[in-house]
Amino acid sequence: MLNAGMGFARRKGLMEAPDLSKSALMDNxxxxxxxxxxxxxxxxxxxxxxxxxxxxxARLNAAGEWAAKKQFEKVLHDRLWAEQWFREHPEILGRPLPRPVFIVGPMRSGTTRLHRLLSADHRFSHMRSFETISPVPRPGFVPGKPDPRVRLAERIMRVARFANPRTLTIHPTGPYEPEEELGLLVNSxxxxxxxxxxxVPDYGRWCEREDAVPAYRQMARLLKLVGWSQQVSSLRPWVLKTPQHMMDLxxxxxxFPDARLIFTHRDPLSVVGSxxxxxxxxxxxxSDHAQPERIGKEWLRKTxxxxxxxxxxRKMVPGNRIIDVRYDEMDRDWRGTMRRIYEFLDMDIEPSxxxxxxYMDRTAIYKRHPHQYSLEEFGLSAGQVLHELNDYITSFGIPLEDRMDRLAKTGVMA
Known part of the structure; x- marks a missing residue:
């Protein structure tokens, strides 16, 4: 409805197309x-x-162009406000980030579940959803006082769910839910x-060729700002995750030279489709011009x-800093798998x-309304995915989640 209304207003000369030039965005x-x-x-x-x-x-529609302008402006506002906070409180950048725990895995490989389980342990620090949406406090923010970023996050989530109700099923969240630090990289x-x-596939391929260190340095600076705004001890290790880390280890x-890494693995048939x-x-x-087959091909390549x-x-990371966790292990015995993770972290799991x-009881409702998808709707087949990623499956002992009859149709049995 918003898109139709904006399109009508622009055709009638009642509304101008947003200026998405860099100079206009930065000047504004x-x-x-x-x-x-x-x-x-x-x-x-x-x-x-x-x-x-x-x-x-991208071929954005009218509402897409408006939303893009708002997103770009928001990131630029955050960059400006962040530098001001660093000037006013130089102690922020002096906060240490000791021994962070990074959950590293493909999209849809169970990283959210593992991240939220670890975030339930108050011995770790974690990002909250409203903070990844708006990492930088607004001017006048006082730690411990009501934060307007929470209400902004609520509004953004309501709009997203209204625009496409399936987003709640695909990635359940709320303003205070533990969330990945994606917004800290988006800041760059x-x-x-x-x-x-x-x-924007050409943008993606450009990123794949670039050195990501400057983006991660900015991420670390903002993580210190988030910790300062939370008023938590800087000695607590952060638990962090986003699939971007697969690309940028x-x-x-x-x-983060003393990081500990938890690698998650899942059947690529589910990862790629999801x-x-x-x-x-x-x-x-x-956009009104999205093509499912093109998106399927791109995310198979990306995965x-x-x-x-x-x-x-990971060959360059000491073995004692790495642990591998399979999605099926968490499904079958999450407590046993978490005990193994805590042994790796040299921590006692019992208090948590x-x-x-x-958390597991509270989120059980989502299992009754699972995320529904298929490879076929994106122009892919099980055989195609297995052909490209079979060595990964074999190397990490990943069981296939798909039905045997579906695999039989592809001529691939496991």
Missing amino acids: AARFTGYSDFGDDWFHKPLDRLLENLHDQ FWGMKHEAQWW PALMKV AASLAWNQTIIY NLQIARMRQA LPAMQH
Whole structure:
């Protein structure tokens, strides 16, 4: 309805198309905030490429263009406000980030469940959903006082669910739910979030060739700001996750050299289909020209690349800093799997088990309304996915979740 209304208003000359040029976006942000320091200039490179491909590839509808303008402006406001907070409170950047725990896995491989179980343990710090939407407190923010970012997150989530109700099934969340640090990378206009929202494949391939260290340095700075705004001890390790880390492990380890890594693995038949469905259900909000087959092909390629990069980069990480966790293990015995993870982290799990059980009980409702998708609706087949990712399945002992009859149709049995 919003798209139709905006389209009508623009055709009648009642509303102008939003100006998505970089100069206009940056000038408006500086004028709105009253500041001019956007921080490290590196962000111009991904911003330039993203805007270029937004214009020539994404084919946004009227509501999509309006939403894109709001998103770009919001990130630029956050960059300006962040630099002001660092100037006013230089102690923020002095906060340590000791021994963070990173959950690293493909999209839809169970990283959210594992992240939220670990976040239930108050010995860890974690991002909340409203903080990944708005990592930077607004001017005048006082720790411990009501935070307007929470209400902004509620409004954004209501709009997203109204635009496509399936988003709640695909990724259940709320303003205070533990959430991945995706917004800290988006602050540099970096990463797969943009590819899952808009059809910008050239931007994605450009990112794949670039060194991600500057984006991860900005992420670390913002993580210190989030910790300061939460007023939590800087000695508590963070538990973090986003599929982007599959692509950028060398940068992650350079910026967080004492990180501990939990790798999650799931049947690629489910990972690829679910990732394509997630991207499809977001892209169709912003464009009337999304093509499911094209999205399926791209996310098969992307998943394959993520896994290849992860397997290559983890060779450089000491073995005592790595643990592998399969999705089926968590499904079958989450307590036993979590005990193994806590042994790896050299921590006692017992104090955290009641909170973890509460999370599992609270989210059981979502299992009654599972995310529905198929490979076929995105122009893919089980045989095609298995052909490309069979070595990954074999190397990590990943059982296939698909029905045997479906596999039989492809001529592939396991």
